[in-house]
Amino acid sequence: MAITMKSLANALLILCLLAASCEAKGLGRRAPAAISPHRTAPRRDPNEKVFNVLQYGAKPGGKQDSALSFIRAWRAACNYRGTARLLIPMGTFLVGATIFQGPCLGPVPIKVQIAGTLKAVPDPSMYEEDFWILFENINGLLVTGTGTVDGQGNAVWKYNDGGSRFPSSIKFNHVANGIIRQITSVNPMGFHISIVLSQNIRAKHLHITAPATSPNTDGIHISQSSVVKVSRSVISTGDDCVAIIQGSTDVSVKKVTCGPGHGFSVGSLGKYPDEKDVRGVVVTNCTLRNADNGVRIKTWGGSPPSQASNILFQDIIMDNVKRPIIIDQTYGSKSNSPSRVKISDVRYINIRGTSASEVGVDLKCSEAVPCEKLYFSNINLKYYGPKKLPFTSTCTNAKVNYVGNQFPPPCR
Incomplete structure (x- = not known):
């Protein structure tokens, strides 16, 4: 039987419509979606366990000191033998001296995600040592997020006589293979970030701010450490933007x-x-x-x-x-x-x-x-x-x- 060009075209059109209908109903095999070459956001580890500080008693609102709750959440995350992430969610948290201490038991790195705003207790007498938030004895650490660390130094700078050492907002001590990124630090009592006795540290995409008149507020203060890379950051402060000392x-x-x-x-x-x-x-x-x-x-x-x-x-x-x-x-x-x-x-x-x-x-x-x-x-x-x-x-x-x-x- 002879087949005209018109009937052949009609037959092909019907087949295309049937194929499209089957795919819409889930009957046909759908081609995999194209993946953008610019996609950089990694997939979250499905086995990762999140330790939210709220579940350990932290109270947003900025009135009650949540330091002990932060430490309890950290201990649980650090002692977990699987992939762990400590989460500080959106909200404002008043926090006194806090120590996040290792070694930790799970795979590296242990993650600390700061999404909210941390405000220091603005009383230098409450800090026995030279830090507000300390990360210590940790191999494999990622501190990240879009949150803010506010040292509330504007309440205490008037007491700085030039010889006083007020606490750093964040201190790395004996940390190996650590990253701190995307955090905003404002108005520290002392240094914004202090890196001491540490190795292989990356500090990047940071926003560090304090008035030009704020005393002894180094942006990033590096001492007795090796292989430290600071990059792609903006620092406005009252002392050295980056200080590299002994x-x-x-x-x-x-x-x-x-x-x-x-x-x-x-x-x-x-x-x-x-x-x-x-x-x-x-x-x-x-x-x-x-x-x-x-x-x-x-x-x-x-x-x-x-x-x-x-x-x-x-x-x-x-x-x-x-x-x-x-x-x-x-x-x-x-x-x-x-x-x-x-x-x-x-x-x-x-x-x-x-x-x-x-x-x-x-x-x-x-x-x-x-x-x-x-x-x-x-x-x-x-x-x-x-x-x-x-x-x-x-x-x-x-x-x-x-x-x-x-x-x-x-x-x-």
Whole structure:
């Protein structure tokens, strides 16, 4: 029987309609949905157990201290032998001194999700040690969430006499393989985040804020730790945006915006006896805006011997920074004796922008142990101060090599 082109087309149309009808009724096999190449949100582990602080007595509202409830929830999560996540849900929680202590029994990392707002008890006498929230003796830790940690420091800063040590909002002590990300820290009594005696730590996508006048409020304070990476964060505070002090090795700071604040500092060093050396510091692709200092190395006069070496500041933008490039080996001390911290192998590469002072590069090194192997390549700073003054560099006891453009002009 002959088949016309029209009848063939009609038959194909009927078959297509039947196939579509079967698929709509679930009778046909549906093709798998396309997966977007940009999808990054991981699937939650179906075996993960969530430990909600509300189930352990925590009370939102910001009036009742929930520290003990937080600790009870942590102990349950830490002792669980499966995958565990401690959840601090939406809401405002008043929390006194809190210790999240390991070691934990389950697979790593143990997760802490902060979705709500934590407010510190604003009374320094309630804190026997130098922390508000402590993570200690943990191997494998993830602290994450979109929540806020509020140290309520504005209620206690007036009691800071310059010699007091108020508690850090978050402290990592003896933590290995840890990540802290996406948290907002505001108004700490002391430092925002302190990393001590820890290894392989990542701090990223953080928002850190305190007034420019807040005392001793370092953004991230790193001590006696190795392989620490700080990245993609915004820090506005009253002291160093990032401070890298004694015993810190292999530390990188990348894509961080600082200001107001006291810049990115190696030090202060040499304040105490038997301090360990600092080496392997890299600060790259960072921006400083309206900061008191830019990139700084500071050591105490009259200090015991130690070293700071293998330091790189590269691809830095300065926007109205008062003292863009500084080495100060007379910091903090009234001693007439020179610092004995040896500074060497420091490289400044591709640093550009504007200075609010007429001295763009200020190198005050020790007469006892002069700075060696300082390397400046392509420095392009401009002075935009209130007065028309010569824009200069000053160098004392420093051995400097110059390559490429240099503005302000190099020391001679």
